[in-house]
Amino acid sequence: MGDAIRTFTNTCDIIEFSPDEFHADGDFVTVLGHEHCRCKATGREWRTDLIETFVVHDAKIRSFQCHYDTASVADAYAPALTMAATIND
Numbered sequence: 001m002g003d004a005i006r007t008f009t010n011t012c013d014i015i016e017f018s019p020d021e022f023h024a025d026g027d028f029v030t031v032l033g034h035e036h037c038r039c040k041a042t043g044r045e046w047r048t049d050l051i052e053t054f055v056v057h058d059a060k061i062r063s064f065q066c067h068y069d070t071a072s073v074a075d076a077y078a079p080a081l082t083m084a085a086t087i088n089d
Helices: 002-011 070-088
Strands: 012-025 028-039 045-057 060-068
Touching: 002 012, 028 070, 045 070
Parallel strands: none
Antiparallel strands: 012 028, 028 045, 045 060
16 A cells, blocks of 8 residues: 555645545545645646545554545546656657
C-alpha cells in the first residue's frame, strides 16, 4: 500500500482530503469521505466522494479498498496519459 500512496502523492497535489463518517464492526471499518486534488502533470482538478474499507487486525491494516469516481480522476490525468503513450510508442 505504501507504493500506491507514494505514487498518488508524487503525481497530484491534495487540496482537500477528509473523512466524513466512520463505521466500524469488529475488524471491518468503512470510511465515507471526499477529496479534491490536482494532477501535477496537467494542472486539472477533480473532486470525488470516497468509500474506503479496511480490515484491521492486531493494530495493522490487513486489507484496504477505495471506491471513487474513477472517470473524474482519469479526465484530470488524460492529457498526461496520452502524451506518455505517444512518447512510449
